[in-house]
Amino acid sequence: MLKGVNKQVKSMETRGKGKKTSSSRDMLLTLEGRVVKLKGSMSDVKKTIEEVDRHTIVLESRQNQLNEQVAESLNANVDLMQGVFNTAMGELAKKNDALKAMVLALKEQIEELKGKLNICKATLGLPKRRGGTTIGTWEVFQSEFKGQFYLEYAEDKAQAKLC
Secondary structure, rough: HHHHHHHHHHHHHHHHOHHHHHHHHHHHHHHHHHHHHHHHHHHHHHHHHHHHHHHHHHHHHHHHHHHHHHHHHHHHHHHHHHHHHHHHHHHHHHHHHHHHHHHHHHHHHHHHHHHHHHHHHHOOOOOOOOOOOOOOHHHHHHHHHHHHHHHHHHHHHHHHHHO
């Protein structure tokens, strides 16, 4: 590109326009230098973009690998936790069944003891006097009970039984 321009610039010099030619040549050389620098810069930018693209591809690949590893780890942890949860639930179910059986046995014992208590109440009942009236309080019962063991009325009682 410069060779053709240089020939034109030299031919212009021969016509007698030396000052104009040298300033045009300087401008042209300056522009040409700038274009070369720009092309170099563009080449560097293209190389940088290519390098960034390569690094981006590598990073995306690593990110995909990490995502897969995280997913695998989470799945493994979920499976492990599910197993632990199922084991715990099984143990709790066994304990719950045992507790239900104990409660049922205790209820049966309570019912049995209630029956025995009712039999005891019916057997003992409240003591009755000879006239058929019941003794209402514990103190009265105690005095009546103790009175049966004193001998002062034993003779009267024996006479009453004989008649």
